[in-house]
Amino acid sequence: MAILFSNATVLPMTAVGNAPRTFAGWVGVDGNRIALVTESETAAAEFRAAHPGLREFDCRGKLVMPGLVNTHCHAAMTLQRSLADDIALMEWLHDYIWPFEARQTADDVALGMTLGVVEMLLGGVTSFVDMYYFENRCVETVERLGIRAMLGCNYFDSNVDEVMPQVEEAVRLAAGCDRVQIALAPHSPYTVSPENLLRGKRLADKYGLHLMTHISETQDEVRIVREKYGKTSVEHLDGLGLLGPKTIGAHCIHVTDSDIETLAARGVAVSHNPQSNMKISSGVAPVERMRAAGALVTVGTDGTCSNNDLDMFEEVRTAAFLQKSATGDPVALPAWEALRLATVNGARAMGYADGELGVVREGALADLIVVDLQKPHLQPVNDVVSNLVYCGKASDVDTVVVDGRIVVENRCVAGVDLPALYAGVAAAVARIKAGR
Amino acid sequence: MAILFSNATVLPMTAVGNAPRTFAGWVGVDGNRIALVTESETAAAEFRAAHPGLREFDCRGKLVMPGLVNTHCHAAMTLQRSLADDIALMEWLHDYIWPFEARQTADDVALGMTLGVVEMLLGGVTSFVDMYYFENRCVETVERLGIRAMLGCNYFDSNVDEVMPQVEEAVRLAAGCDRVQIALAPHSPYTVSPENLLRGKRLADKYGLHLMTHISETQDEVRIVREKYGKTSVEHLDGLGLLGPKTIGAHCIHVTDSDIETLAARGVAVSHNPQSNMKISSGVAPVERMRAAGALVTVGTDGTCSNNDLDMFEEVRTAAFLQKSATGDPVALPAWEALRLATVNGARAMGYADGELGVVREGALADLIVVDLQKPHLQPVNDVVSNLVYCGKASDVDTVVVDGRIVVENRCVAGVDLPALYAGVAAAVARIKAGR
The missing domain is CATH 3.20.20.140 (Metal-dependent hydrolases)
Structure with missing residues (x-):
């Protein structure tokens, strides 16, 4: 299934060179690869048309960056x-x-x-x-x-x-x-x-x-x-x-x-x-x-x-x-x-070639996260990278894609029942501590 | 308005002595003071009966502690x-x-x-x-x-x-x-x-x-x-x-x-x-x-x-x-x-006498926070204080009471329109930077 992150602030990251430039744009995923990184609304519309049934995320006020x-x-x-x-x-x-x-x-x-x-x-x-x-x-x-x-x-x-x-x-x-x-x-x-x-x-x-x-x-x-x-x-x-x-x-x-x-x-x-x-x-x-x-x-x-x-x-x-x-x-x-x-x-x-992972680049593996910038500790946005590094929290991440698959959406991990997980962990810990 | 935090893990904190002992219990607030700190369900029921119209928060799996x-x-x-x-x-x-x-x-x-x-x-x-x-x-x-x-x-x-x-x-x-x-x-x-x-x-x-x-x-x-x-x-x-x-x-x-x-x-x-x-x-x-x-x-x-x-x-x-x-x-x-x-x-x-603020104690000023422990990074609970200090996040706080008044509930600050606040801040920053 294809994915389109729309109206995002995109933080591409690069393997070499100076501080990354963020831009307003779209990021498309097809299969397990990033297939589109663009500032062009037209290019985004073409991607949308070419991928019927894609999942589109409105990322206004949000940042798309590498995981x-x-x-x-x-x-x-x-x-x-x-x-x-x-x-x-x-x-x-x-x-x-x-x-x-x-x-x-x-x-x-x-x-x-x-x-x-x-x-x-x-x-x-x-x-x-x-x-x-x-x-x-x-x-x-x-x-x-x-x-x-x-x-x-x-x-x-x-x-x-x-x-x-x-x-x-x-x-x-x-x-x-x-x-x-x-x-x-x-x-x-x-x-x-x-x-x-x-x-x-x-x-x-x-x-x-x-x-x-x-x-x-x-x-x-x-x-x-x-x-x-x-x-x-x-x-x-x-x-x-x-x-x-x-x-x-x-x-x-x-x-x-x-x-x-x-x-x-x-x-x-x-x-x-x-x-x-x-x-x-x-x-x-x-x-x-x-x-x-x-x-x-x-x-x-x-x-x-x-x-x-x-x-x-x-x-x-x-x-x-x-x-x-x-x-x-x-x-x-x-x-x-x-x-x-x-x-x-x-x-x-981890053995990936430069540009293959850890960047937002067409052709790279689609490991992407969406960070919600609409939080008091991330406002105002005088410098989005400084805000991210010096103020960003794990809890600001709302969506996560790995290898082209949505694994976290609205802060829920796909396929995981958290209360059952906590109960299972508590039981295991109690058993291990008791030496049983 | 009175408040009752029920079925909580209570972290009282103390001005002197060794590591605080947490316990399962109830914390009641009347006016701007903490009026009840108890492990007794009966005492909690009496407080509830004595304060018709109180706000009760079910704090199962949550921690009540001083702000x-x-x-x-x-x-x-x-x-x-x-x-x-x-x-x-x-x-x-x-x-x-x-x-x-x-x-x-x-x-x-x-x-x-x-x-x-x-x-x-x-x-x-x-x-x-x-x-x-x-x-x-x-x-x-x-x-x-x-x-x-x-x-x-x-x-x-x-x-x-x-x-x-x-x-x-x-x-x-x-x-x-x-x-x-x-x-x-x-x-x-x-x-x-x-x-x-x-x-x-x-x-x-x-x-x-x-x-x-x-x-x-x-x-x-x-x-x-x-x-x-x-x-x-x-x-x-x-x-x-x-x-x-x-x-x-x-x-x-x-x-x-x-x-x-x-x-x-x-x-x-x-x-x-x-x-x-x-x-x-x-x-x-x-x-x-x-x-x-x-x-x-x-x-x-x-x-x-x-x-x-x-x-x-x-x-x-x-x-x-x-x-x-x-x-x-x-x-x-x-x-x-x-x-x-x-x-x-x-x-x-800040000039408060020992036991007056910063503790969960009957008679103290009611500045209390509720921390949701049902988060992956706070499980299992081998030691709740270690978890809180070494893993707790600002975003784990779900309810805040200051001086007996509920000022944050479900992570919303009472009386504050966040998008309007962000927009106002952005406009002020833009104006100041432009030297206008």
């Missing part, structure tokens, strides 16, 4: 949202997170993933990169909900033998759906041996998959890796041949200038997670230095135990604020550059 | 929202802010104030402390919109002769409305002479008013004050006798240990504005050190040129995140303590 791309999260951890905050790391892991995770089943994970995806779709996230257990079980979940995803099968040395067959199963399950990619996700260079890192890399190469891992998230990690291997985490991973354009490195906080050069030279996508980094005191990633070095910086929310939500509007804003604060330069990471990290750059991180 | 208190903003600057971001300070002031402000009228300021108050009410802010021009003109605005306010008449050396009579006029205009207080607001110790600081102090004392000013916001300010007076900003203000329990100091970033002791000893209310401080690279206020010293720390949004919204949910969250990031301690400023800054402590800053 947001969340390049690092653990979506199923919604079950553990706010389970244990404001306590020390080791108590948190030993007394709360690990016992909870030990008890949850693949079905629990799929349920948590459902809640996470619903939250993301309602907040204008059209693509996400996940890293967790039982991703094979979640292929069906994301296919059904209509979001675009890269599902990273997380492993440690302790469970690598279980996870590798799950990767192959997930690849088979996702084969029929272009929206869903599978990836290898060794947890980190300090929790996975060189041998098992390479085992993941070989499987990734076999199927042409991405590989993601946490890199230099904490000073402890950097210390442990240095003690074990005499190298920084980046040097260690690079020495194993793990860094390339199909690698996503989450965090990259404690990196040297030389590490930054390496990340840029190899084309690694860095997922910056500012709210998580602040909340669990990991440090401040040198985003401006990484951007200056030509590294591909993107934005992610991390999981709901360390954020505690999956809100990319807040994440983009916090990315800009945190760089300005940490560098002492109020001009650092301007609004439109922050937005580029979460659209164009995120799309590249 | 948020924004202790520092320039609400009328909504007109300049996103007017000029991501540029250097001096260019910003000289080319954008000052020319704009030179052209705007008292009516423009009242219009900007209207938009700001509407935004705050919709985001659960029931009280705010303002600091701007033409506050005498805004007394009527805030009386009409139903919010609780302290209106600080901002002055510099250059306009003190104009502003002092406005203060006296504002005091007369506000005399009939308990919700509205007037205050003196000398801009800062580096832009107002000792003589004019004292002139404001004398007028404040004459009418029993609060006095507010920016304190130690930037390193430049501290340098200038030291060069002029050989003292820190806090020492300088204290030497003039300006610091006391009726003083609100915005920012307090670049303060010494001795300054912190002084702020605590004098009972000064500190307004911490983390998003503004991050966005314009002012530095990080030592909130944890101030709290440890016994200073009264509160939270404010600052104006919409440096934030760019008036969202206290985000501000409370950012306060917690920023302290954890800056101190390197993930246990710093826990969720419930951050929430106390924005409720109980804010109420004290």
Whole structure:
């Protein structure tokens, strides 16, 4: 079914160049592609005539823009949202997170993933990169909900033998759906041996998959890796041949200038997670230095135990604020550059060519969101991009299209019964906490 | 008219002690006071019987809590929202802010104030402390919109002769409305002479008013004050006798240990504005050190040129995140303590006795908000306070009561035509920008 967004303010975003120019116009979707981007009412009328039965949305006072791309999260951890905050790391892991995770089943994970995806779709996230257990079980979940995803099968040395067959199963399950990619996700260079890192890399190469891992998230990690291997985490991973354009490195906080050069030279996508980094005191990633070095910086929310939500509007804003604060330069990471990290750059991180995703351009994949600008916090419109980045809320998104399909309309997620979902989640959490 | 919130999760907040205990219960309002806080269905039925014609809200799955208190903003600057971001300070002031402000009228300021108050009410802010021009003109605005306010008449050396009579006029205009207080607001110790600081102090004392000013916001300010007076900003203000329990100091970033002791000893209310401080690279206020010293720390949004919204949910969250990031301690400023800054402590800053405002307690002033917990980002409820502080959004507020009056219901502000307001704002901004 074709779709036409009419009388909109269009924010196209571009892969390169300066601040994007918004314009008043129309955006048409045919199949899973953007088929029309125009300022011409005549061209819009022709599109309407050529596509009988199209769905038309009157977007007066609304913004049409690319959907947001969340390049690092653990979506199923919604079950553990706010389970244990404001306590020390080791108590948190030993007394709360690990016992909870030990008890949850693949079905629990799929349920948590459902809640996470619903939250993301309602907040204008059209693509996400996940890293967790039982991703094979979640292929069906994301296919059904209509979001675009890269599902990273997380492993440690302790469970690598279980996870590798799950990767192959997930690849088979996702084969029929272009929206869903599978990836290898060794947890980190300090929790996975060189041998098992390479085992993941070989499987990734076999199927042409991405590989993601946490890199230099904490000073402890950097210390442990240095003690074990005499190298920084980046040097260690690079020495194993793990860094390339199909690698996503989450965090990259404690990196040297030389590490930054390496990340840029190899084309690694860095997922910056500012709210998580602040909340669990990991440090401040040198985003401006990484951007200056030509590294591909993107934005992610991390999981709901360390954020505690999956809100990319807040994440983009916090990315800009945190760089300005940490560098002492109020001009650092301007609004439109922050937005580029979460659209164009995120799309590249997921393996899409420039202009293929994360932009409003004829021929691009139709992942679009409609933001209602008729809200007190978005008025007046002195600068629509500043308003969007510095004031926009997840709740301002009213319509979401992924791969040409309407998945959110009037803030309702297609095919999801929210009260039933909340009840199911509450029951699962109660069961897991009780140890049943 | 009496009001009864039924079957709610109640978050009472307390002035002292540990994390607040939530409970399932009823909250009744009679006149402008909270008249019932109970877990007893029988007591609720008696209240219902004793108040024929009361408005009853079914709050199943919702939270009833004190309204948020924004202790520092320039609400009328909504007109300049996103007017000029991501540029250097001096260019910003000289080319954008000052020319704009030179052209705007008292009516423009009242219009900007209207938009700001509407935004705050919709985001659960029931009280705010303002600091701007033409506050005498805004007394009527805030009386009409139903919010609780302290209106600080901002002055510099250059306009003190104009502003002092406005203060006296504002005091007369506000005399009939308990919700509205007037205050003196000398801009800062580096832009107002000792003589004019004292002139404001004398007028404040004459009418029993609060006095507010920016304190130690930037390193430049501290340098200038030291060069002029050989003292820190806090020492300088204290030497003039300006610091006391009726003083609100915005920012307090670049303060010494001795300054912190002084702020605590004098009972000064500190307004911490983390998003503004991050966005314009002012530095990080030592909130944890101030709290440890016994200073009264509160939270404010600052104006919409440096934030760019008036969202206290985000501000409370950012306060917690920023302290954890800056101190390197993930246990710093826990969720419930951050929430106390924005409720109980804010109420004290505005001169209310402990237990009088900012709490859900029988006898307290009825400033209450209802937060809808049936949102994907607020499920499951492992910890309602963590969810609220780390995931809650302004848009989750569905009902707001100030001084016993329903001012927001189903996310509609009583008596406000939003499209007309937006159109009026757009026209005023266009006129001011065009220099007409």
